[in-house]
Amino acid sequence: xxQIIPFEKDILFKTKIGELTSISLxxxxxxxxxxxxxGNFYIxxxxxxxxxSTNEEEYSYKIPCxxxxxxxxxxxxxxxxxxxxxxxxxxxDTLCVKISVLLDNLIKKELEVTxxxxxxxxxxxxxxxxxxxxxKVVIEDEKPEELVIDERNIDPVNVLNDIKSDIISxxxxxxLTYKVYTVQEEDTIEKICTNYKVSIDQIKDYxxxxxxxxxxxxxxxxxND
Numbered sequence: 723x724x725q726i727i728p729f730e731k732d733i734l735f736k737t738k739i740g741e742l743t744s745i746s747l748x749x750x751x752x753x754x755x756x757x758x759x760x761g762n763f764y765i766x767x768x769x770x771x772x773x774x775s776t777n778e779e780e781y782s783y784k785i786p787c788x789x790x791x792x793x794x795x796x797x798x799x800x801x802x803x804x805x806x807x808x809x810x811x812x813x814x815d816t817l818c819v820k821i822s823v824l825l826d827n828l829i830k831k832e833l834e835v836t837x838x839x840x841x842x843x844x845x846x847x848x849x850x851x852x853x854x855x856x857x858k859v860v861i862e863d864e865k866p867e868e869l870v871i872d873e874r875n876i877d878p879v880n881v882l883n884d885i886k887s888d889i890i891s892x893x894x895x896x897x898l899t900y901k902v903y904t905v906q907e908e909d910t911i912e913k914i915c916t917n918y919k920v921s922i923d924q925i926k927d928y929x930x931x932x933x934x935x936x937x938x939x940x941x942x943x944x945x946n947d
Contacts (some may be wrong), residue, residue, distance in 0.1 A: 723828040726805050733765065733783050733817040740773040745941075746899040747807045747821065751787060756797050759789035765819055796829040807900075808928070808941065900928070905938040918942050 744767040751761035753770060791797060805824035810819050871942040903914065911934050915922055928941045 723830065725825045725828065727823045727825065729785075729821045729823065731821075732786055732812065733779065733819065735769075735815045735817065737771050737779070739769050739771070739811050739817065741770040741777065741904075742809070742817070742902050743768045743770060743778055743922060744812065744899075744901055747804065747819075749787075749804070751789075751802060753797065753800075757791040757793060759791070759802070759826075760784050760787070762823060765817075765827050789824075794831055796831055799827045799829065801826045806893045810879055899944045901942045901944060903940045905934055905936055905940065907936045909934065914940070914942075 745765065746767055748764040748766075749761060750764075751759055754760050761787040764782070765785070766780070767779040768780055770778055803824045803826070804821065806820075806822040808820045810818050810820075901918065903918070906912075911922055911925065915925060924943060925940065928943060931938060931940075
């Protein structure tokens with residue numbers, strides 16, 4: 723069973739954000755016991771307070787995360803990964819990050835009902851029914867609980883809201899690094915792909931645009947080469 727869990731958090735900077743020059747996402751989520759995932763998301767990179775400035779400032783923030791797993795799922799083979807990561811700047815001083823977490827291999831436990839319990843339930847149900855209706859009784863399995871995301875706020879220095887949801891992960895870590903590139907007048911999509919050693923499909927996976935225009939900011943994943 724696969725599920726994608728979206729998270730969206732606002733980071734308030736101490737200064738204005740003229741231009742974001744780089745951004746990365748890291749996490750140290752671990753499975754504690756059989757039903758709780760704990761850890762943090764880390765957002766860091768560099769930015770300019772004024773777009774025309776040559777000076778870059780560093781920033782670093784973390785999002786504490788605690789995930790409660792429903793007991794209707796087995797956790798021994800579950801995995802967690804980052805499915806998508808994007809951002810936008812709001813009000814010149816707020817960085818809004820959007821993280822989509824992919825949960826894979828969630829396995830629903832089979833509902834165990836003993837013969838004795840079935841017989842007791844049948845007696846309880848039929849005691850209030852006319853005799854002619856007893857033969858029509860059908861015992862239905864209890865409907866399992868659905869996954870529920872619940873968020874709570876915390877306020878350490880430069881720390882975002884805590885994330886708490888009824889989902890599952892393993893101890894795998896993932897790390898994504900991106901470069902923010904501003905399109906120049908002479909640029910083509912092919913030229914940008916060649917310079918950064920990425921494909922056109924990779925560019926389009928992380929950016930939403932129809933035409934390449936001067937001044938457009940592109941989120942480019944770092945090449946492993």
